[in-house]
Amino acid sequence: MRLAEIKEILDAEVVVGEDKLDLEISTAFGADLMSDVLAFARSGCLLITGLSNPQSVRTAYALDIAAIVVCRGKNLSEKFIEIARDLGIPILLTKFIMFETCGRLYREGMKGCIREVFVEDKQRAQ
Amino acid sequence: MPSDEYLEGVFRVTGRDFVDAGLVSSSIKSGLKKKGVPEEIIRRIAVIIFETEINIISYAREGTISYYLLPDSIVIEAKDTGPGIEDIELALQEGYSTADDAIRELGFGAGMGLPNVRKFSDVFEISSEPGKGTCITCVVRFNGIQEKEVE
Numbered sequence: 001m002r003l004a005e006i007k008e009i010l011d012a013e014v015v016v017g018e019d020k021l022d023l024e025i026s027t028a029f030g031a032d033l034m035s036d037v038l039a040f041a042r043s044g045c046l047l048i049t050g051l052s053n054p055q056s057v058r059t060a061y062a063l064d065i066a067a068i069v070v071c072r073g074k075n076l077s078e079k080f081i082e083i084a085r086d087l088g089i090p091i092l093l094t095k096f097i098m099f100e101t102c103g104r105l106y107r108e109g110m111k112g113c114i115r116e117v118f119v120e121d122k123q124r125a126q
Numbered sequence: 127m128p129s130d131e132y133l134e135g136v137f138r139v140t141g142r143d144f145v146d147a148g149l150v151s152s153s154i155k156s157g158l159k160k161k162g163v164p165e166e167i168i169r170r171i172a173v174i175i176f177e178t179e180i181n182i183i184s185y186a187r188e189g190t191i192s193y194y195l196l197p198d199s200i201v202i203e204a205k206d207t208g209p210g211i212e213d214i215e216l217a218l219q220e221g222y223s224t225a226d227d228a229i230r231e232l233g234f235g236a237g238m239g240l241p242n243v244r245k246f247s248d249v250f251e252i253s254s255e256p257g258k259g260t261c262i263t264c265v266v267r268f269n270g271i272q273e274k275e276v277e
Contacts (some may be wrong), residue, residue, distance in 0.1 A: 032233060035239060043165070061151075061171070
């Protein structure tokens with residue numbers, strides 16, 4: 001799914017990354033808890049979060065996450081936007097709550113970057 | 127010959143400096159990318175550093191995060207002059223946390239930090255003295271760097 005389609009599905013505003021709308025993303029991870037993102041998200045996925053502080057951008061950068069959708073229409077600080085620009089991470093802002101955001105994307109074919117934590121986690125650890 | 131730049135580094139971390147939390151992780155990651163360390167390995171290192179950084183900011187007055195890049199591994203050391211950890215076994219359990227609201231607002235403090243650090247390390251050592259501080263040493267191994275020109 002292209003970032004441009006994600007934007008349409010979520011009626012989202014592109015805050016950072018107008019030049020990256022052709023980016024292909026096929027999996028996603030949704031959480032407000034960054035430690036869980038660090039533990040379980042995979043590179044190249046879309047991060048759906050309601051956490052609108054710079055730590056979500058830095059977390060995305062740590063894991064090579066493709067783009068971030070900030071849900072629940074949060075206000076984004078200048079600092080947040082500046083860091084996302086510096087680190088080259090596209091930011092979409094949607095008014096949908098996280099459940100709706102995930103549901104709409106899933107309906108259109110987006111899949112979780114993993115399905116169940118313990119199963120795939122053990123496989124990776126081996 | 128590859129440049130010596132980014133082969134090692136020491137970063138100072140100030141307690142309760144929530145604004146810049148994650149900056150050390152981002153900085154080291156950018157440096158390691160230029161050294162040709164495999165991407166999957168850089169991601170593990172970035173997670174380890176992020177979590178140790180959050181720990182120092184959350185609990186200690188100050189600390190340092192150092193890394194040393196070797197031909198087939200990276201050593202990360204996070205030291206702080208914080209309150210120390212009374213019960214290390216308990217602190218390593220997923221879900222155990224003494225975090226306050228400021229930490230939780232950052233998206234951390236759910237008791238996943240140290241378990242994450244251990245999970246992403248090949249070697250994980252922790253020592254702590256109540257009232258003095260904590261020292262964590264991690265090693266991540268890999269099959270050699272992919273030599274490339276430093277940008």
